[in-house]
Amino acid sequence: MFEKLIRELEQLERNQLKVDVTDSVPIDLEGYIDRECPASDCLFTFKVLAADWWSDKVKDEAAYCPFCGHEAPARSWFTTEQVEYQKAKAMGVLTNIIDEAMEADASEWNQRQRRNAFIKITMNVSKAPREVILPVSAADPMRLKISCEKCACQYAVVGSAFFCPACGTSAAEHVFRQSLSAVRASVASLPAVRASVSDADTAENLCRLILEAGLQNVVMAFQRFAEALYERHSRTHKKPRRNAFQNLDEGSDLWKEAFGTKYDVHLSEIDLSALNIFFQQRHLLAHLEGIIDQKYIEKSGDTRYLVGQRIVLRQDSVLRCLELTENLARGMAQDAGVQF
Numbered sequence: 536m537f538e539k540l541i542r543e544l545e546q547l548e549r550n551q552l553k554v555d556v557t558d559s560v561p562i563d564l565e566g567y568i569d570r571e572c573p574a575s576d577c578l579f580t581f582k583v584l585a586a587d588w589w590s591d592k593v594k595d596e597a598a599y600c601p602f603c604g605h606e607a608p609a610r611s612w613f614t615t616e617q618v619e620y621q622k623a624k625a626m627g628v629l630t631n632i633i634d635e636a637m638e639a640d641a642s643e644w645n646q647r648q649r650r651n652a653f654i655k656i657t658m659n660v661s662k663a664p665r666e667v668i669l670p671v672s673a674a675d676p677m678r679l680k681i682s683c684e685k686c687a688c689q690y691a692v693v694g695s696a697f698f699c700p701a702c703g704t705s706a707a708e709h710v711f712r713q714s715l716s717a718v719r720a721s722v723a724s725l726p727a728v729r730a731s732v733s734d735a736d737t738a739e740n741l742c743r744l745i746l747e748a749g750l751q752n753v754v755m756a757f758q759r760f761a762e763a764l765y766e767r768h769s770r771t772h773k774k775p776r777r778n779a780f781q782n783l784d785e786g787s788d789l790w791k792e793a794f795g796t797k798y799d800v801h802l803s804e805i806d807l808s809a810l811n812i813f814f815q816q817r818h819l820l821a822h823l824e825g826i827i828d829q830k831y832i833e834k835s836g837d838t839r840y841l842v843g844q845r846i847v848l849r850q851d852s853v854l855r856c857l858e859l860t861e862n863l864a865r866g867m868a869q870d871a872g873v874q875f
C-alpha cells in the first residue's frame with residue numbers, strides 16, 4: 536500500500552537529506568555575517584566580514600572565538616538562529632517528500648479499487664498546514680570593528696575581543712587600548728558612583744577599589760602588550776622571564792636587546808621614575824594588600840611613605856599612570872613596526 540513512501544524512506548536512509556541552506560547566513564548592511572562560539576559556556580556572538588570568512592583566511596579545520604579563544608572547525612560557528620532556520624528548512628523538505636509519496640501511494644491505491652466492488656476502501660491524505668519559514672536576518676552591524684594585524688581578517692564585536700577568529704592571534708594592540716579605555720571609563724564613572732551609593736563609607740571603599748583595580752589593570756595590560764610585541768617582532772629569539780615586563784628596568788633592557796632602544800628613548804627620566812613608582816605600587820596591591828615594605832622603598836625610590844603604611848591612590852595618579860604607559864607603549868609599537 537505504501538510502496539512509494541517506503542522507497543522514499545529507504546532512499547533517505549541511504550543518501551543524506553540534502554537541503555540548500557546557503558541563505559541561512561545572511562550578510563548585514565556592512566558585509567558582515569553573524570557567528571557564534573560553539574563552546575557551551577561561552578556562546579559569544581560576533582561578526583566576520585563575509586568575504587574574509589569564506590576566503591582562505593579562515594581555514595576549514597579551525598576558526599577561533601574572539602572572546603574565549605575556543606578552536607573549532609569553520610562549519611561549527613552557525614548562530615542558534617541560523618541552526619534553527621536550517622532545521623526548519625530541512626523539516627520542510629522532509630515533510631514535502633513524505634507528503635508527495637503518500638499522495639502518490641493514495642492515488643495509486645484508489646485507482647486500483649474496482650469500481651463496482653461491494654466494499655470500497657479509499658485513502659485520503661490530509662496534509663497539515665505548512666508553517667511559513669521566515670529567512671534569518673543578520674543582526675544589526677556592530678560598532679567595534681577590528682582588523683587582525685597578522686592576517687588582516689576583519690571582524691566586529693560588542694564589548695571585548697582578545698583573539699582573531701581566522702588565525703587565533705591575540706589582538707595585543709587592540710586589547711591593550713581596550714583595557715586602557717575601560718580604566719579611563721571606570722575612573723570617569725567615580726562621581727556617578729559617589730552620587731548613587733547613599734552610604735558614604737561604601738561609596739568611598741568602592742571608589743578606592745575602582746582606582747586600585749584600574750592601576751593594576753593598566754600595568755597588566757602593558758605587560759601583555761609588551762610580551763606580545765616582543766614575542767612577535769623581537770630580533771632576538773630569547774624567551775624572557777615570566778612577568779619580566781612588569782619590571783620597567785628589566786623590560787627596558789630586554790627591549791634594547793630586541794629592538795635596539797631602551798625605554799628612555801620614549802619617556803623622560805622623570806616620567807620613567809614616576810611610572811616605576813606606579814609599577815611598584817601595583818606589586819604592593821597585588822601581593823601585599825597595598826602595605827609598604829622595605830623592598831618597595833628601595834625599588835621605587837618613593838620616600839613619601841614609611842614601612843608599614845598603606846599606599847594612597849588618587850584619581851590623578853591612576854590617570855597619570857595611564858598616560859605614561861600609553862606614551863611608552865606608543866613608542867614601543869613604533870620600535871616594533873606596529874601600528875598603534
Ligand SMILES: [Zn+2]
Nearest residue numbers: 572577600603
Ligand atoms: Zn567563545
Ligand SMILES: [Zn+2]
Nearest residue numbers: 683686699702
Ligand atoms: Zn588573524
